[in-house]
Amino acid sequence: MTIPLLPQAVKSLTDKIKSFTLQPNSDPIVQLSVVVSPIPVIAWLAAQSTYPRVYWKGRDTEEEVAAIGSCKDFFFGDEVDDIELSVEYQKQRALTNNQEIRYYGGVAFDRRNESWPDFGKAHFVLPRIELRRSGNDYKLLVNLNFTEQEFTQEIDDALQSLQALDAPKPLAPPNKVALMGRSDRPDRYRWDELVNRVTHPKFIEDTPKVVLSRLTQLEINEQVDPWMLLACWQGRNPNSFQFGFQFSPDSTFISCTPERLYRRRQRELFTEALAGTTIRGLNQEEDKALAQELLDDTKNSHENQLVRQHIVDVLNPLSNYVGAEETPTVFKLSHIQHLHRSIRAELKPGVNDFQLIQALHPTPAVGGLPKESAMNFIRQQEGYVRGWYAGACGYFNKYESEFAVAIRSALIEPGRINLFAGAGIVAGSEADKEWTELENKLTTILSILTEL
Numbered sequence: 001m002t003i004p005l006l007p008q009a010v011k012s013l014t015d016k017i018k019s020f021t022l023q024p025n026s027d028p029i030v031q032l033s034v035v036v037s038p039i040p041v042i043a044w045l046a047a048q049s050t051y052p053r054v055y056w057k058g059r060d061t062e063e064e065v066a067a068i069g070s071c072k073d074f075f076f077g078d079e080v081d082d083i084e085l086s087v088e089y090q091k092q093r094a095l096t097n098n099q100e101i102r103y104y105g106g107v108a109f110d111r112r113n114e115s116w117p118d119f120g121k122a123h124f125v126l127p128r129i130e131l132r133r134s135g136n137d138y139k140l141l142v143n144l145n146f147t148e149q150e151f152t153q154e155i156d157d158a159l160q161s162l163q164a165l166d167a168p169k170p171l172a173p174p175n176k177v178a179l180m181g182r183s184d185r186p187d188r189y190r191w192d193e194l195v196n197r198v199t200h201p202k203f204i205e206d207t208p209k210v211v212l213s214r215l216t217q218l219e220i221n222e223q224v225d226p227w228m229l230l231a232c233w234q235g236r237n238p239n240s241f242q243f244g245f246q247f248s249p250d251s252t253f254i255s256c257t258p259e260r261l262y263r264r265r266q267r268e269l270f271t272e273a274l275a276g277t278t279i280r281g282l283n284q285e286e287d288k289a290l291a292q293e294l295l296d297d298t299k300n301s302h303e304n305q306l307v308r309q310h311i312v313d314v315l316n317p318l319s320n321y322v323g324a325e326e327t328p329t330v331f332k333l334s335h336i337q338h339l340h341r342s343i344r345a346e347l348k349p350g351v352n353d354f355q356l357i358q359a360l361h362p363t364p365a366v367g368g369l370p371k372e373s374a375m376n377f378i379r380q381q382e383g384y385v386r387g388w389y390a391g392a393c394g395y396f397n398k399y400e401s402e403f404a405v406a407i408r409s410a411l412i413e414p415g416r417i418n419l420f421a422g423a424g425i426v427a428g429s430e431a432d433k434e435w436t437e438l439e440n441k442l443t444t445i446l447s448i449l450t451e452l
């Protein structure tokens with residue numbers, strides 16, 4: 001069965017492109033769009049064969065986006081100095097006043113360490129084609145970038161991309177995979193060693209928090225469609241962000257994360273401290289008791305409080321006003337619950353997204369405190385490259401932006417699924433409990449992939 005959609009929409013968008021003329025003083029980046037009938041957005045994306053393929057669904061919005069191809073690609077593979085990134089960002093941002101134009105992408109967890117090949121330290125695209133849903137309204141759009149090539153060439157490329165769209169088809173039904181092997185890095189033994197080092201009174205005096213993490217590699221013999229996996233994950237935790245980046249066929253990064261790095265609307269900024277974890281109860285009563293225990297627990301409160309305080313401290317110099325919730329609430333996911341505090345700021349005029357990422361990322365919910373000392377420890381001791389796990393992923397333009405923290409994430413490669421989980425290590429952390437916390441953070445994705 002195929003889902004009827006697009007021929008009509010593709011035709012009217014094609015006509016719009018063909019009749020488009022560039023006015024002498026118009027922006028060199030242009031977006032043209034047409035309304036389309038409803039269609040499952042992830043399924044549409046999964047059926048396309050153009051790269052990059054990008055999916056984005058914000059946490060508290062009724063908006064989702066599937067994007068393919070690019071008409072501008074910024075890729076910072078090895079060396080990236082923050083000044084260069086910032087200049088590129090400013091230049092791009094200034095090219096258009098259209099609020100609908102968005103650059104999607106991400107920044108690695110650690111810009112000073114090696115990253116994954118396709119993803120690099122920072123990789124953003126202005127997609128060629130996007131399918132956007134806003135509530136029940138759907139539109140298909142094309143972006144035109146006249147800064148890199150001749151007018152007619154750009155028009156031809158856009159027309160060709162539309163022609164190359166594949167007919168949508170339903171996602172394959174989810175199937176459980178047979179695990180051929182599993183390995184953890186750090187392994188259980190090394191984990192104990194690391195947690196003991198970080199909780200040593202002398203270490204903790206200078207570095208009160210390090211978020212240690214683990215790479216779990218699952219070996220498989222069959223193909224797994226990352227977009228099907230993401231769609232299932234979305235079903236389990238609809239109150240999270242869901243996104244995916246596939247720059248080439250063989251490696252796809254997907255995430256279903258509850259954690260917002262920030263959302264900016266002009267100069268208004270929303271962020272949060274999300275840290276401190278327990279499991280869900282089997283019934284309402286048990287669930288409530290576990291939530292209360294979490295709220296009362298000293299170690300978990302400390303984990304959250306350090307994040308809250310740090311975010312307030314780094315936002316203060318950039319803001320006219322910063323307000324943070326005093327008391328945490330509990331944020332519930334399908335298998336775990338977290339402590340959560342909302343933070344809001346009014347930015348000073350001129351503060352841009354690049355400054356915000358520099359200041360906020362990585363927060364002590366995924367890095368540690370003080371930032372540099374925790375990052376050094378992670379770089380030297382964790383024993384694997386985090387890449388975009390715990391990185392900042394999202395979109396920006398001049399007026400608005402939203403970035404999520406890429407935890408609860410997976411890198412899907414042929415024959416292998418890489419899963420990531422971290423836990424904030426502070427005074428009072430115990431290695432075995434923190435190891436169990438890592439396991440709990442993987443429960444949702446493992447229950448989708450395998451018979452638990």
Ligand SMILES: C=C(O[C@H]1C=CC=C(C(=O)O)[C@@H]1O)C(=O)O
Nearest residue numbers: 275276277365407421422423424
């Ligand atoms: C680093 C992760 O979670 C962070 C976010 C929420 C709770 C956390 C915790 O309780 O340790 C972590 O700080 C992860 O899931 O990989």
Ligand SMILES: [Mg+2]
Nearest residue numbers: 276277423424
């Ligand atoms: Mg924790």
